[in-house]
Amino acid sequence: MKILLAALNAKYIHSNLAVRTLESYARTHLPKQEMPELEICEYTINEQKDHILADIYGRNPDVITFSCYIWNMEMIFSLAKTLKLILPEVPVWLGGPEVSFDAPAILKEHPEIAGIMTGEGEATFAGLMKFFKEAGSGDAGLPETLTGIVFRRGTGEIVTAPPTPPLDLDEIPFFYRDMAGEEGMEVFRHRIIYYESSRGCPFSCSYCLSSLREKVRFRSLPKVCEELQFFLDAGVPQVKFVDRTFNCNHRHAMGIWQYIREHDNKLTNFHFEIAADLLTDEEIDFLSTLRPGLVQLEIGVQSTNPDTLAAIDRVQNMDHLRSVTERIRGGKNIHQHLDLIAGLPHEDVVSFRRSFDEVYAMKPQQFQLGFLKVLKGSAMHRRAEEFGIVYHPEAPYEVIRTNWLSYRDVLYLKGVEEMTEVYYNSCQFVHTMEALTEEIGSAFDTYAAIADWYRRQFPRDVQHSRLARFTILRDFIRDRFPARQKFYEGLLLLDLYLRENAKSRPSWAPDPALWKSVFQDYYREHAEGRLDRRMMHGEVFDVDVLGIGGSGPWPVVFDYRSRDPLTGNAQVIHVKTTK
Template sequence: MKILLAAVNAKYIHSNLAVYSLKAFAGEYKEQIEIGEYTINQKKDEILKGLYQKRPDVLCFSCYIWNISYVTDLITEAAKLMPHTRIWVGGPEVSYDGESFLNKYPQVEGVMVGEGEETFLELVRHYTEGKKALEEIPGIVFRDRGKGQLCRTPSREILDMNEIPFPYEKIEAFSHKIIYYESSRGCPFSCSYCLSSVDKKLRFRKLDLVYRELQYFLDHRVPQVKFVDRTFNCRRDHAMGIWTYIRDHDNGVTNFHFEIAADLLAREELELMRTLRPGLIQLEIGVQSTNERTIEAIKRKMDFARVSEVVSEVHRGKNIHQHLDLIAGLPFEDYESFGRSFDQVYRLRPHQLQLGFLKVLKGSYMHERAGEYGCVYQSREPYEVLRTKWLSYDDVLRLKGIEEMVETYYNSGQFSTVLSGIEATVSSPFLFYETLAAFYEERGYFAVSHSRLQRYDIFLEFLMEWDCAHLEEYKERMLYDLYLRENLKSRPGWAKDMGSFRNKIHAFYQREEENPRYLTEYKGYQARQLCKMTHIEVFSFPADTGGKKRERWILFKYKTRDPLTNDAIAIEIPPRELGE
């Protein structure tokens, strides 16, 4: 008997925790179980060929919002090629309407509903040893072919988290992928748009087990471990224990990602965070909206004043990457209200600001209230909002443009210096990005793919119309941004000529070769090599107090970079250190 667990991920760097957990739980049968991981970016014929060549007796697909159409296409074709293979599905995209799914896809034998570990194990026993009839296995919807009807068995009791085996045996197979890990299941909150709100049974894995498993990742120097706990810090002693452990056992390489509620962080947690290596952890914080009526309508609990206080304090520590989320299309939030939410969150200066759009998921409270809210959404995944009583489709389209501008110019981190200069002069960042998006739309730039340098050229074109008075300063700031990320081989056409500074720059590198002071990590290289491996640029921003400008000589070093931003190290060289 050969059983194949198939996962179709959104990207190659992703891994699918679910299929590895299912196999680990069915440990006594794992020799008969194989995992096949694919991505939605592969050709379907390529995946179909792989499925066919494995010749499984039972084929199980993990179904999510990002892959359900892809998976159903594979099911349809695979059933033609392997008519005797039993096909099962599981995952959040099929758990809440199992009967409808089976009616639509007669090729499928059944649906695993909810948590799948014990259910999968019993299905494996059913197919390999004939143990238990399907109607005796809790937590499934299946096709009774003898009676010609669909049957649903009673729900299964949730698992004790400590009974789930560690899913990662051969970590080498994940050398180029993000590792996903869970130390808890369930969520203490009831957000109406989220499926985690359906399961209120919050449970945790024992810390001694978690420590042992985290040490395995640390010993193997895994690049990133992403916790999938819905609100990681909802139990303080659990979060403190894990953060303390990874601090005390830091290998200098592994990064850990956590989704948290910022307003739940206590003083002791913030003090602990200040002691962490820069880049050791990153935090994702779902703000969603600052409109109090919206927050109440989505059954969310959040103290935005406290969120602001915490985010700002963490930001001052300069050691933790913060990612804040907003959702457009929520009840009682119109275009102007969303703009206010955007401005309030933007001014917290997160490393990334995710502007997302409401997805109306089957099984969620929002799905039930969609009619009341006038919420019209896509019929196919990702079931994204098209309009609501408060937000027209025209508004959604404008927000889509703003989202792309935020991704391109803010979240990329490639324009941070020029944006900081602009932000000092604008009353509303939201209106600035709205104007930038309108410029892109008017010029037809949304329809074309642009290189990084072209994005700078377009931004300069925009700034010439938007604020020509400060154009020279913006050019300098953009050049600063360029050299922060890359030691350019050729300078952009709008950069000033550095020919008059050539002798001073040469003298500086000659002195650094003989007696390194600023380039000690490059010791042993000749001046000519130092000049190629680093860069010196002369700037005149920002102005001194009183508005007077002066030359600033900035040395960019690329051997080491900022662990949070990946920027080069930039050092100002005092004039007395420069040659004549």
């Protein structure tokens, strides 16, 4: 008997933690004679539906299970309807956070779904697989002894079984090591490695589901360190912890941070989602000692409006948060990722502008502007009508309007979000945007103005090359600040070549021909062979954007062999000359 564990990821670089954990737990905890054949298949939501259907059909499953999240739910429903036509005798089961909180309603609305696993799925899945193996069929009548499932009887009656008790996290196998004898880590070579050292969250933010678990549970520290060593030995580029509030337990967090510092392989980066309010002085001081690039921290600010924070049941001391992010930034060794959510209660455009500017002033390496998703099972879902929150009826249930934001306002903020992604989070326009936001006086107003420029100049959904983005920003600046054109062209040129040796030169760049011999002399002295030569680029600046001093022009070399470990920017060397 074959059970298919199917995952639809948002992107190819993502890997699905859930299906591999379910498979590994069942394989570890069920005797061989009680185990059906389990097969994992991963797709993305960008693949053609017919290709996915054909692949599933070709695997000849007896039961199909899907791992469900807000980003893949609509596609899964579509696949399930068609699978019922193609494989009418093969039951389709669902599991995951998107279907755990209204499972009976989903079964009523979708007769093609045979059942749903609710809550944490490891023990539930193992029990269900054992039953299917013993029954020799995926459509046999389910017994009352199974837990953690909602299913439809042959009579059409929908039955909700008692929940499955939470597991000790140490009981969950480390599937990455289990795979080493089969596919090994090769299957994850171009994918993000996800790791879980705790479940639950100590906070009760009304838009989130993580706090709904009874309490925070941890995987034991010795086991975590042993498993992290596996990643270090394998030389993986990044391990992304999925813990909702990694630093909610001081001993657990410090134990892990101390271990990765002591066993640093100078290659692997570790990503943690933390609550800045909980960071202690000891932890901040310790983090400042880590190798640049070893750790990156994601901090959910969500809003700086006190009324908003109170309405979403979020405890946050903004003065302390600013102090923490400033101290971390001062260490110049940790990548910070700060988040805001648009569409929360009491947040209109004026209030959101204030939140945006305040978080922007913290100078994170990544600044994510997201939009409220009204998740089933969350307190926000129950209070949506109270706050006048109208949201899309299909997943991901994103906000359309609220008592404080019209749909026009939401579209306006979408434009700001897009320009923030292009001109801030790409990290390709750092010096230009720093000067521009300072000149305009508000970061929000800056990105809103660029968004308006795009809207007026280009049709929707036009894709622009990297160089085109530079040219568009130059045109915007030339229209807005014509007297400052030369200065900003110098900054744009600096930003362009800091990240890479661009193959195409911008039309507005100064002609470097007169300086060719100067650069060639530098390359002969500092480059060892043709490869080194390709890792350098000479450029001439008509304005002193680097603060070199003296009179120009200023010839510089961008050396891509030596990059800033935090920003990825090339080293810039002023080529002194008597010319």
